[in-house]
Structures are given as structure tokens and as C-alpha cells.
Amino acid sequence: MDICRIRDRVFRYFYYFRRGHSTYFVYLISFLNFIVIQYRLLIEKIPFLEYFFQSLTIFAVVFFATYIPVAILIGWLDVKRGAVPIEGALLARVNPYSQALLKALYLIADGKNEEAKAVLRPWIERFGTGHDSGKAEQN
Numbered sequence: 001m002d003i004c005r006i007r008d009r010v011f012r013y014f015y016y017f018r019r020g021h022s023t024y025f026v027y028l029i030s031f032l033n034f035i036v037i038q039y040r041l042l043i044e045k046i047p048f049l050e051y052f053f054q055s056l057t058i059f060a061v062v063f064f065a066t067y068i069p070v071a072i073l074i075g076w077l078d079v080k081r082g083a084v085p086i087e088g089a090l091l092a093r094v095n096p097y098s099q100a101l102l103k104a105l106y107l108i109a110d111g112k113n114e115e116a117k118a119v120l121r122p123w124i125e126r127f128g129t130g131h132d133s134g135k136a137e138q139n
Contacts, residue, residue: 035060097123 039056043049053059078084092098100119107116 031064035063038063 035056039053039059043053043059053062092102100123104116104119107113107119
């Protein structure tokens, strides 16, 4: 196994780690931290609130029952009417792969298939067609 393949594998594993950590574990840990801190600093210090939330479990259930639907609603609004459509358009403008795909689609619509292939050829040569991605993953 040559040094380039080892480096690629290390970077791929590091990418998988970052995805798993930032997408899943960070949320779980932040929820648990928030619940414990708020319970200790807020609920246990205010008798009125402690009457309603007599245990950390009750507070956690009420928190999740309230927080998750509100977060879903805010996420939905952001995707439908917020920053997501604008971010997608901006990312497509600066992504050379997206630019090449759009140019190729335009050329295909004009019947210029060979020119479209020429635009996509560097990407195919660099990354392959996707048919052999399973082999690269196993190495």
C-alpha cells in the first residue's frame, strides 16, 4: 500500500469521525449538558419550578417534548423560507463541480453532447464514474 492510499484512508476516516461526532454525538452531549445545567441552576434554585419539575427525568421529558417540535418547525421554516435556498445557490456558484455539471447540462440541452463530455471529462478522470467506488472503499 503506497503512502497516497494510506493518506487518503486516514483522511477518509477522519472525515467519517467528524461527521459522526458533529452530526450525532455533539447534539446528544449538548442536550445532556443543557438539561443537567438548567436543572441544577434554575429548577433546583426556584421553589415554584421545583414544584412542577420534581425530578431531572420529568424536566428532561418536558424539555424534549417542547424543544424537538419547536426545533423542527424552525428548521422547516429555514429550509422553506430562510437561508437554505440562498446558501445552496451561493455554494453552487463557487463549487467548480456544480459549475461543470450546469455547463454540461446546458450543452446537452443544446444538442452539443461532445462538448458536454469534454467539460465533464476532467471530473471523470479524476474521480471515476462511481462504478468502482466500492473497490476503492475496500482498499
